[in-house]
Amino acid sequence: MKIEFYAKQHHFKEGSSDVQRLDSSIALSIIRQNHTPENLAIISSDRAGDIERKFMKVFGLNIQVFRKENGSWKQTGNSDTCTLKELSDLSTHSS
Structure with a gap:
């Protein structure tokens, strides 16, 4: 699993446009819209x-989850x- 950051938000159950993907060398502090200190727990x-949605609400960041x-x-x-x-299990079975 991995996440990528995007300039624009996408709709639920839709993918993000490759042209909107942000360069991985850009610091999150530059693209983050909400600068209050927050934590976000992610569990399986x-x-x-x-x-x-949590990344947008808590940090103001547009992300897309990926699986292999x-x-x-x-x-x-x-x-x-x-x-x-479930996504991890799908990735394991597709290898």
Whole structure:
């Protein structure tokens, strides 16, 4: 599993546009819209779409959750209702 940061928010159960992906070398402090100190716990029973919404609500960050499928990173998009554990299991079975 991994997350990527984007300039614009995407809709639930949709992927993010590659042209909106932010360069991984950009500091989060530059792109973060909410600068109050916060913590965010992520656990295996969290759904991908819920994590994306939490990042926006808590930090003001647009993210997309990815999972590995047959050696390639795939956006969760249609699987936003799956938990991280379920996505991890899917990734394990597709290898």
